[in-house]
Amino acid sequence: MTDSFESRRTLVDEYLRALAARTGAPKPLIEPLQRSLTSSGKRVRGILTLAAGEAAGCKAEKLVEAAAAMEMIHACSLILDDLPSMDDALLRRGAPALHREFGEDLAILTAVSLLNHAYGLVAKNHAALNPRQWPVQQVIKRVVDAVGWDGTIAGQAVDLHSEGSKLDFDTLEFIHSRKTGALFVAAAAVGAMLGNISAAALGRIEVFAKNLGLAFQITDDILDVTGEPEQLGKDVRKDEQRLTFVKLAGIEGAQKLSEELVETSLSSIANLGAPATPLRELAAMVRDRVR
Ligand code: GRG
DSSP states (O other), X not given: OOSTTHHHHHHHHHXXXXXXXXXXXOHHHHHHHHHHHHSOOOOHHHHHHHHHHHHTTOOGGGGHHHHHHHHHHHHHHHHHHHSTTTTOOSEETTEEOHHHHHOHHHHHHHHHHHHXXXXXXXXXXXXXXXXXTSOHHHXXXXXXXXXXXXXXXXXXXXXXXXXXXXXXXXHHHHHXXXXXXXXXXXXXXXXXXHTTOOHHHHHHHHHHHHHHHHHHHHHHHHHHHHOOHHHHSSOOSTTTTSOOHHHHHHHHHHHHHHHHHHXXXXXXXXXXXXXXXXXXXXXHHHHHOOO
């Protein structure tokens, strides 16, 4: 993928690659752990952390641990989502889903070890930057809550058990604001807080990330219907039994909704000036993405 985020993506990729080489994990775990740390994601959440920190006036290089942490939490969610007991996926990031190559036991252990290490990395990044306005407990709480029983985990639970339920916007919004939106909001909040942003600007960036996360998920629903595995690197037509925005609004309606959400996200950061340019570019990338 070539876009204006290439250098930020490389920053995150290189950190993850270096981390994969020095985990010290024992033999059965090291291979799946290295595979998941180095597999090629788009790094949207990590880039969001960097861009939100830049909006607060911080250099992207100083936020790489937190950005990598957000990608590790995301990778954890993908591994769990792919399990036979959840989405039962065959393909992820252009390769067999982790459990298909290493077994369910090691896939689950890899996922929880990524999550566990990610919390520590956010704390480490906080210790290095020591942002005056945001104590470490507040930063970590944002991440923990985004993952937790009213966050990503909640969204997944309701999604898995919504098969056959009636289609309504509120249920879909509940699922996706948690499954996808919560981690977007946390990724942005962590970057901004580590950059010592003001409370008012943090609020705007969180609204930006919430709307962008929802737009990202709607595009994901559209691509599940219109895309191919070679293009997306993952299984398609997986959502046939699920509530999706495409089922609710049709492809064109979903497209329109996604574009409106990107516009709303942009208007929430309109007064953040030039430092928020990377956030605006990220919104454009989400709007235009085809994978
Ligand atoms: C403990 C973190 C954790 C989660 C447990 C399994 C689960 C609960 C949640 C699943 C959440 C999930 C998989 C949401 C889908 C989000 C989504 C749109 C994924 C695709 O993201 P991309 O396109 O993927 O950014 P790449 O591969 O590019 O990183």
